[in-house]
Amino acid sequence: MxxxxxxxxxxxxxxxxxxxxxxxxxxxxxxxxxxxxxxxxxxxxxxxxxxxxxxxxxxxxxxxxxxxxxxxxxxxxxxxxxSCSHHHHHHFICKDCGKTKEIEVCPMDSASAELSNYEIEDHKFEIYGKCPECLHA
Structure with missing residues (x-):
């Protein structure tokens, strides 16, 4: 957006x-x-x-x-x-500067099979760490 x-x-x-x-x-x-x-x-x-x-x-x-x-x-x-887009995605978030990188892989692809008897309403998946700039600062 x-x-x-x-x-x-x-x-x-x-x-x-x-x-x-x-x-x-x-x-x-x-x-x-x-x-x-x-x-x-x-x-x-x-x-x-x-x-x-x-x-x-x-x-x-x-x-x-x-x-x-x-x-x-x-x-x-x-x-x-x-908001960055309207398609389904997740993020890597730098804990130092807050920059984000979209991640196209979704863990729900495999988790849904394990939860076949459950009704999934929503999910959130984020990975935290340091971006290349903060890692080498």
Whole structure:
């Protein structure tokens, strides 16, 4: 998803595209990977001064609920990124910088056979480690 796609989703769902909302989307569109809310707050405070943590989290969760953002837990903290595609995939996530790499292999291909008597509703598969840049830094 790109910035314009995200703005279109907001408008189609009846939400106003305020300056702050657009700035939040621009932040994630410019980042390569998952970022915590505190990084977003630091970014927005440069322009707006003090920003309410609750306001930021409400918007982040709104964007997640609308499918604009993806989220994951890293070290006990929620991190967000702009949704990257509409096809099924998983991620390698760098624990140092948050960069991601799509992984096309899905472990559910083999797990489904073992769970043939179960109804699978959803799944999530992520691999964590260090990207080449952080590994050699």
């Amino acid at each position: 790109n910035l314009q796609d995200a703005i279109t989703v907001l408008k189609e769902k009846g939400y106003k595209t305020t300056g702050k909302r657009k700035d939040i989307l621009e932040f994630f569109a410019s980042e390569d990977g998952y970022r915590p809310a505190k990084d977003l707050i630091v970014h927005l405070e440069k322009k707006y001064g003090t920003i309410s943590f609750d306001t930021i989290y409400r918007n982040l969760h709104l964007y997640y609920d609308l499918g604009i953002l993806e989220k994951t837990d890293l070290e006990g903290e929620k991190h967000f990124r702009l």
